[in-house]
Amino acid sequence: MSSSSPDIDTAPRQLLRMTLSLFLSYLAVAMALPVSSVYVARELGLGNVLGGLAVGIAFLSTILTRRYAGGIADRLGGKLCMRRGLLLYAAASLICLAAGWRMPSAPASYAILIAGRLLLGLGESLALVGVIGWGIGLMGPARSGRVMALVGMGMYGAFAAGGPLGLALFHRLGFAGLMAVCAVLPLAGLLLVQGLPAVAPHPGQRAPFWQVMRRIWREGAVVCLQGVGFAALGAFISLLFISRGWPYSGFGLSCFGAGFVLMRLLCGHLPDRLGGTPVAIGSLAIEACGQYLLWLAPGPGLALLGALLTGLGCSMVFPAMGVDVVRRVPPQQRGTAVGGFAAFQDLAYGGTGPIAGLVADHYGYGGIFLVGGMAATLGLALAALGLRRPRAPAAAG
Template identity: 40%
Template sequence: MSSRSHSAPACASQAPPAVNVFLTLLPITLAVFIGFLTIGLPLPVLPLHLRDGLGMNTLIVGAVIGAQFAAALASRAWAGNLADMRGAKRAMVTGCFAAACSGGVYLASLAFVAMPATSVWVLLLGRLLLGCAESLIVTGALSWGIGLAGPHNAGKVMAWVGIAMYGAYALGAPAGMAVNASHGFAGVAVATILTPLLALGMIAGVRAVAPTAARRTPFYKALGDVWVPGMGLALSSVGFGVITAFISLLFATRNWGNASLAFTAFGLAFIGARLLFGHLPDKLGGARVALVCVAIEIAGQWLIRGADTAVVAYLGTALTGFGYSLAFPGFGVEAVRRAPPQNRGVAMGAYVAFLDISLGVTGPALGAAAGVWGVSSVYLAGAIAAALSVPVAARLLATRQKGDAHA
């Protein structure tokens, strides 16, 4: 209840009731989209480069992919406090520069292809840099967007930022495959250097919001505020993690052809759900929306697990994208309700940290499982994890209804 009493005046003071959320967020959304192409371009290419170009097994592939999310997790506290104390715009600009540096490290890794182990270590450094960049861009964008549009529009802010992120995955995956086909992994690395620099131009003239905190907030305190919706996010994110890390390998194993269309199906379904239903978490309550959407995600993961054709796998990735699309802002609206307004940046960092934990563990753990039981087994794990998020959403819904009854 305390978070509600804090957020009400903030809502009145930070944004007028008639704020146009779409126009207010448009430059930030475009910058997130362009910046996240840095992540989308290598998505279908990097696992194949590691396996076919460097001769690595699925455990190493999962570990290298997951390193990005581990680095993002480790940098969430710093990114959140930077946004709160120095301004969200500065956090986002810093993230774009770090993303460009990650592409430079990818390019450098090609100098060591004759020494595969060394090349993998250099790639790992690039993934770590990209994880820090992702943390800064997302935390900065969410904090900046909520500061401009108001906390009463938090669900819409998360929806539009998410559209930009996963739209970049949807477009970046086939673009990365095309660049790789014509210019190899070196071309993907160069594109990864250039795209974040373009994102900087989108936000250069956008009004910054003033820092909201004068001193650092302990990250454990922010985690304590948002841990319940964070657990829902972590469990529902496993399905996304197994698609990003292993769908290319599944398609290669089954000889199904171009796996980039699976990323596109995921991204288009994700964006479609956000465009059509992105207002629902603010309107109906985040927990109620999350409860429905994780059920759709479970169905998608189950379809991929049992798929015997590429078309069924595409349908499974689309259902996963549709369900996961609104699970993120659904649980996120509940996180914003529990966070003091002056610590919103670090609270958003703490919330997204649960995504990092999920994806960081998913890569190596399920990579090892795929080596024993086959690649399709990871989608059974994704379905089980999504099912475990159902009681989390139910608990949040019950708590909210109880709170409303006493209000």
């Protein structure tokens, strides 16, 4: 395997190509997200519960395979890990395409779809952990925060564009046609990064996975608590506006997205310069203010401001805490650490929806954002405790 040392002139351009590759490839995940439940519930006639399971099973697969992906990145390098992930994206989309053909029965189609969604979750683990490890190898550990910020922009940009695009292609091409497009995009992303230099994996003894998790659990818990408000807003802000008869229900996510992207563009360098924990503390304070404002807002204007503040606050927590994770583990276990760290965020995204739904049933949609504000406040307190936590000596290198 070829290797490369960080190069001030070429590494940023290489990282941009990797981010664009991830954006194109992640569209395969994002476009299928809203369509899978519609296909199961309406075209297969299997109901909303199984439709929701078809969506959520990919997130469960992602959580369960983060450890495996981290091990691949550490042993074989980030480039190979990412390449495997992109190939699995394409294979998973082809399996889902088969579910769009006429099968003997709807349950048979559903079973094939679930198999494809499970494989998609594994591909997502490999692609994301691989690109972060590869990017840090090319840019150097001192710029790990910038790597995570830029990679996150590619991923969330795909989510923002993928939903509407996926629904439009579904109505125009049908489910099988959409899955064919989803199979091609990761291959285009693979071609985009094929010529970039690999970074040889670091030699050295590797500690067991759970020992690594004991080192990074605090950073992971902070990201998990931040993700509660993120997921709650994404799922329920439109319903909050509709339930209160407010206009502009579609602008809540737009305000959130604008704040999220703006903060990444302007402040993506701050975790590397100031340290991850101080940036996370400030970010969580802003997120908490946004969530509480959504809870208390008497009208749509203040609610949209709350959505904007939530986007500004959520934006930098993952890369900020990720910088501390990278610094707390030896180089040969960065992939494992990043994989375990990302699983905390996956857990927040996967678990918030059902819990928030129960809160909405009992206390209304506003109560969801009170819970989000409390979670961000708890995350802030946990991050503040980390200011007095010594850096692990194994982070050298």
